Amino acid sequence: MHALRPIARILAAIAVTSVATLASAQSGTAWTDWKKETLDTMTGRLMLASGAVTVKFTGPQLYFTQLGEPGNRDYWISGDPDPYSVTGRPIGTDIVGFTGGTGDAQYKITFSRPVTDPVLAILSLGSVGSPARYVFNQLPTLVSSGEGFYGGCADCLKVKRKTVTGTEGHGVVRFVGTYKSITWTEPDYENWHGVTIGAPQEQ
Numbered sequence: 001m002h003a004l005r006p007i008a009r010i011l012a013a014i015a016v017t018s019v020a021t022l023a024s025a026q027s028g029t030a031w032t033d034w035k036k037e038t039l040d041t042m043t044g045r046l047m048l049a050s051g052a053v054t055v056k057f058t059g060p061q062l063y064f065t066q067l068g069e070p071g072n073r074d075y076w077i078s079g080d081p082d083p084y085s086v087t088g089r090p091i092g093t094d095i096v097g098f099t100g101g102t103g104d105a106q107y108k109i110t111f112s113r114p115v116t117d118p119v120l121a122i123l124s125l126g127s128v129g130s131p132a133r134y135v136f137n138q139l140p141t142l143v144s145s146g147e148g149f150y151g152g153c154a155d156c157l158k159v160k161r162k163t164v165t166g167t168e169g170h171g172v173v174r175f176v177g178t179y180k181s182i183t184w185t186e187p188d189y190e191n192w193h194g195v196t197i198g199a200p201q202e203q
Contacts, residue, residue: 029087029119031198034067034094042096046115049202053115057096059107063192064097075123075194079147081154083170086144090121090196100132101189110181115199118182119143119174122157123194124150125166132188134164138175145171166193 032055034044042057042065066072072093078084098107111118120140126132145157148170157169164173175182182197 028201029198030201031090031092031121032094032196033092034065034096034196037062037065037067044094046111046197046199047201048115048199053199054112055197056110056112057108058110060098060102060105062096063099064095064194066093066095068092068094075149076121077149079152081144081146083144083146083148083152083157084121084172085146087119087121087172087198090198094196095123095194096196097192097194098186099189099192100186102186104185104187106183107186108181108183109197111179114178114180116178116203117174117176118179118197118199119172120182121172121196121198122164122166123148123170124152125157125164125169125193126188126190127168129167130190131165131167132186132190132193133166134184134186136162136164136175136182136184138162138177138179138182140164140173141176143172143174145169 030047032044032046034042036043040061044055046053046055074093075095076089139162140159142159152168152170156167157171158165
């Protein structure tokens, strides 16, 4: 029986390390604090270790936004599996909402200075039996997918080349590399879906 104790200690150490790594990842993501909006633009601030980055969204007319005012509904809640398990959920209630169905019209997020490995949190993209797509000019990588505010599942958000497809998709995609802007189109119409943008805080 005593011979098993070193193995048990090793397994326990691995478990602690895994939890610590996950906690570090969750607390290490900065999310945009959206501040101002007009008909088709939004501006906000991303606080990184190296200082503040101004974030600007431009695109077709916005359907729905929240700027973190008191009493806002929190759409970034998590189910099982957690769609934001790797980065941690977006902080606050800020969200930028669209209906899509805008063909080749460009949606664009611009940073005031280059940002490394930005992440896009996605809420309720598409629905069961009626998928919706974000078609990016950059290459997204799927970080996590799961059950969010409107349901969803572990594989309800998928990435193929530069296209993210959702069937009630909640989750996060990452753009590996350093970027001054992220651009995409939304060819498919649906009731509404939303996003916010973040990045690793230590940069």
